[in-house]
Amino acid sequence: MNYYLTKRKKAKRSYFYVNFSDPNDSRKVLLSMSVELLRRKLGVSNKLPITREKEAYVIVERAIAEGIINLDRDTKNFIEYVSDFWDFDNSEYIRRRNQKAPNSIGKDYAMNMLGSFKTHAKPNLPPRLNLHEVTAQNIEKVIDTLLDQGKLSNATVKRVVQSMSVPLKEATRKKWIAHNPMDGVESIANTYEERGIYTIEEIKKVLDYLYRKATVGTIEIKEARVPDVDKTGKAQFKEKEFSVKTTMQPFLATSLAAYTGMRAGEIRALTSDQIELVDEKFGILTVDRAYNDYAKEKSTKGKRTRKVPVPRALCDQLLEEAKKNPHPGSKWVFWSKKSPNNPVASSFFLKQFYTALKYTGIDEDARKARNIDFHSLRHTFNSNLRGRITEKALRAVVGHESEAMSDRYTHGSDEDILAVGGVVDEMFGETKQDKKQNQEKVVRYE
Structure with missing residues (x-):
């Protein structure tokens, strides 16, 4: 040279x-x-x-x-390279990966990586940094800055690093760079923040509230605009009581999460042909898909199909909701009025769920302090079943690949699945005294 x-x-x-x-x-x-x-x-x-x-x-x-100097390569700007790398619709890397292993990289994952890089890494990188000039110090400067700011969890910072490490690994494989600068970057330990869980009584109260809201309506306090009597020119608001009534979908979605541990995306993707009626007491759902706003319909997390037991009355309500679908040929249970091709937005039943929490005694401050959300219903399901059924049965119903993953969520045959349903039924079941007191009261499935 x-x-x-x-x-x-x-x-x-x-x-x-x-x-x-x-x-x-x-x-x-x-x-x-x-x-x-x-x-x-x-x-x-x-x-x-x-x-x-x-x-x-x-x-x-x-x-x-040592091959660090390569005059045959094209000079690539690092920020542009990573941004193009995670552009799902135009990335050559993603296209090839999905050809070799279909659905190995979904649009939601690519968008997540791109967003993490642009939001958190890009502002802390030199704008004119070329791909072949990237060093471990550049990556560690991003890490140190984010950790010093203290706004992100270690898991989120690791995701930011991953948004750069995957493109750098591919650049090394393609010999666009002589060595991977990630080799010199110190690893980041996970600081897993334990997610809280609900009590069974809290879940029952939320379900009763959502059922009542869908059938007879509830009274809720909301801010309403009032006349500008002071002539300030600014919008004036006052809290007022409103009679509110919703569809059955928030109640059904919360019921599924509570009784089966299904994820929100799996619930949105549910269609009537996934529901099998077994007997007067139970049905079985085949959970083999999920729905994401970017990737649309996709396989479940871990790409595993599983079966979950569901109370027969809930199955009947799910099928009844599917019959109300106004779009010919569509089998969505959680259908949307606006589109025959997409289910209802998750924000709809999530908003209703958090409102129900508020009106049943868990306000926003308490919710955040306990670190509970809609996904906590899945953790609650897993935690309450732990010790009541075998680990193998628990992993099969929840959809975990390993006991370690089930541990993180804890504070076969159709007969085995229905046996799990019996345990869940007991978990949520009323005592005989409760039954007598509530026999004239409309609650959940009765």
Whole structure:
């Protein structure tokens, strides 16, 4: 390789730069980079300035020998490279991966990675940083900045790092860069924040509230705009009581999460042909798909199909809701009036669920303090079944691949599945005294 050294003065001192010239035209420089950057890419941790020309030549020769210098590559801006890498509709990497292993990278995952990179990594990277110039220090600066800010969990910071590490690994495989700078980045330990769970009585209260709201309506306090009597020109609001009535969908979605541990995306994707009626007491749902706003219908998390037991009365209500679907040929249970191709937005039943929490005694401050949300219904299901059924049966119904994953959620045959249903039924069941007191009261499935 034809090259020569130059010195450039920056701030208070001078830096050696190596310039690689075109063998066909010595006046044309193909690549120019800092010798100290080359030293870092070689893995040398020495931070002392390079002041001797001989030392600079030794570093350049070593970099050439180890393949760090590649004049045949195209210069790529790192931020543009990563942004293009996670562009689901145009990424060559994603297209190839999904050809080799269908659905291995979903649009929701790609959008998540792209959003994490643009929101958290991009502001902490030099805008003119080229792909071949990226070092472990660049990545660790992003990590250190995010950790020092203290706004993100370690798990979120790890996701930001992943948004860069996957593209860098591919660039190394394609030999666009000589070595992966991630090799020098310290790992980040997970700081898992334990999610809270509900009591069975709290879930019962929420279900009763949502059922009542869907059948006879409830009174809720909301802010309403009132006349600007003070002539301030600003909108005036006052709390007022309103009679509110919704569809059965929030009640049915919450019931499924509570009685089966299904995820929100799995609930949205439910169709009538997934429901099998077994006897007067139970039905069985085949959970083999989920729905995401970006990826649309997709396989479940972990790409595993499972069966879950459901009270027969709830199955009947789900099928009844599916019959109300106004779109010919559509089998969505949680259908949307606006679109025959998409189920209802998850925000609809999530909003109703949080409102029900508020009116049954768990306000927003308490909810956040306990770290509970809609997904906590799944944790509650898992935690309450732990010890009542075998670990194998629990993993089969919840859809976990390992006992370790079931541990994180804890504070076969159709007969086995229905046996689990019996345990769940007992868990939520009323005592005989409760039954007598409530026999004239409309609750849940009666």
